Amino acid sequence: MTSKYHCSLHKIAVFGLLLLASPAMSQDSILHIQPTEDFEINGEGNHSAWSKTEWIKLSLQHGPSEELLTQAKVLYSETGIYFLMQCEDEILTATLTEDFADLYNEDVVEVFLWTDEAQSLYFEYELSPLNYELPIIIPNREGTFFGWQPWHYEGKRRTRHATSVQGGDKESMAEVSGWTAEFFIPYALLKPLGNVPPQSGTRWRGNLYRIDYDLDEPRYWQWQPTSGSFHEFQKFGTFVFE
Numbered sequence: 109m110t111s112k113y114h115c116s117l118h119k120i121a122v123f124g125l126l127l128l129a130s131p132a133m134s135q136d137s138i139l140h141i142q143p144t145e146d147f148e149i150n151g152e153g154n155h156s157a158w159s160k161t162e163w164i165k166l167s168l169q170h171g172p173s174e175e176l177l178t179q180a181k182v183l184y185s186e187t188g189i190y191f192l193m194q195c196e197d198e199i200l201t202a203t204l205t206e207d208f209a210d211l212y213n214e215d216v217v218e219v220f221l222w223t224d225e226a227q228s229l230y231f232e233y234e235l236s237p238l239n240y241e242l243p244i245i246i247p248n249r250e251g252t253f254f255g256w257q258p259w260h261y262e263g264k265r266r267t268r269h270a271t272s273v274q275g276g277d278k279e280s281m282a283e284v285s286g287w288t289a290e291f292f293i294p295y296a297l298l299k300p301l302g303n304v305p306p307q308s309g310t311r312w313r314g315n316l317y318r319i320d321y322d323l324d325e326p327r328y329w330q331w332q333p334t335s336g337s338f339h340e341f342q343k344f345g346t347f348v349f350e
Contacts, residue, residue, distance in 0.1 A: 136345075136346070137331065137332045137345035137346070138345065138346045138347075138348055139164060139182060139314075139331070139345060139346070139347050139348065140348050140350055141161075141182050141183065141184050141189070141347055141348065141349050141350060142160045142161045142183055142184075142350050143183070143184060143185065143308070143349075143350060144157045144160060144183040144184065144185050144190065145157070145185060146185045146186070146187055146188075147190075149190070149268055149269070149270050149290045149291065149292060150270055150272075150290070151239070151269075151270030151271045151272040151288060151289070151290050152270075152272050152288065152290070153181075153192040153194070153288050153290050157183060157190075158181055158183070158192055160183065161181050161182065161183060162181070163179040163180070163181055163194075164179060164180055164181070164316075164331065165177070165178070165179050166178040166179065166180065166316060166317070166318060166329035166330060166331050167329060167330060167331075167333065168327060168328070168329055169328050169329065169330050169333055170326075170327065170328040171320075171323070171325055171326060171327030171328060172323055172325060172327065174323075176195065176196035176197060176198075176320065176327075177194075177195075177196040178193070178194070178195050178196070178318045178329040179193070179194050180192060180193045180194070180316050180331070182347070184306060184349055186305070187264075187294055187295060187296075187305075188292050188293050188294035188295050188296075188297075189221075189292070189293050189295075189306075190290075190291075190292050191219055191289070191290070191291050191292075191293070191316075192288070192289070192290050193217045193288070193289045193290075193316070193318070194286065194288050195215075195217065195286055195287050195288070195289070195318055195320070196285065196286045197215070197237075197284050197285070197286050197287055197320065197322070198283065198284065198285075198322050199281060199282070199283055199284070199322045200215060200237045200238070200273065200276070200278070200279070200280060200281060200282045200284055200287065201214050201215045201281065201320070201321040201322055202214045202215050202236050202237045202238045202280055202281075203280045203281070204236065204238070204240060205238065205240065206240060207240050207241050207242065208241075208242055208257060209240060209242070211234045211235075211236045211240060211241075211242045212234060212242075212319060213321075214236060214321055215236065215237055215287075215319065215320050215321055215322075216234050216235065216236050216318070216319050217234070217235055217289045217316075217317070217318050218232065218233065218234045218235075218316070218317040218318070218319070218338065219232070219233045219293070219314070219315075219316055219317075220232050220233075220314055220315045220316075220317070220338065220339075220341065220344065221233075221293070221298070221312060221314045221347075222312060222313040222314060222341050222344055223298060223301045223302060223303045223304050223306075223312045223313075224301055224302030224303040224304075225313060226302060227301070227302055228247065228248050228249055228341070229245060229246065229247050229248070229301060230245075230246050230248070230301075230313075230341050231243070231244075231245055231246070231293070231297075231298055231301065232244050232245075232246050232255065233267070233291070233293060235269055235271065235289045235291055236271075237271055237273065237278070237287045237289075238271070238278065238279075238280070239269060239270060239271040241267060241269055241291075243257075243258055243261075243267060243293075243297065244256055244257055244258075245258070245301075246339065248339060248341060251339075253339055258297060261297075264294055264296045265294060265296045265297045266294070266297070267291055267292060267293055267294065267297065268291065268292040269289070269290070269291035269292070270290050270291070271287060271288060271289050271290070272287065272288045273286070273287045273288075274286040274287065274288070306349040307349065308349060308350060309348075309349065310348075310349045311346055311347065311348055311349070312346070312347040312349075313341065313344040313345065313346055313347070314344055314345065314346075314347045315330065315331055315332050315334075315338070315344045315345060316330070316331040316332075317329060317330050317331075317338055331345060332344055332345030
């Protein structure tokens, strides 16, 4: 990956003034994450464990005014953290068919986890509608950042992930009404980041994002708004583990 990754990844100049004027521009958004026993995922998000928590809505921060609902749920267990993201959609703008590709250039959901504020390191995870993933660690020094792929990515260090599609076929450029991403990030993959694994009362900084490329101009959703790049980690919200 080159410096083009950073510019293309999140379109760094994304209407900062509009975000500053937005009533959603709070710097102290808090997400309370409930504990769960480990469970299997299938991309449908229909396991009973998800009933333990409520949906949170991501806000459209940039793009045409026609808004599509994007919402998420988060749980944690003794071995890792679970995410469920539901995205209303019209077209699956997804042509890439391999892991570790530049998924951010097409429809995608993303999670950022900054587990230890003493270090300018955080974990980024991306998942496409076609169920291809990009897990990377990001060292970010005063706005200079780059992604590093996991080593020995196997066994207990591997994520579990699945996707499903509503109202159409799960194939590139299909007309649909929505898609679901369900994934599990094991704590073993986050080593040696600090403050891992979390316990009751632990706080991480983090954010949830979505990018959609159906229209001429891409749309961006965020849980905790930043004023530009998705990589403004010091503006992330707070995850509180219950």
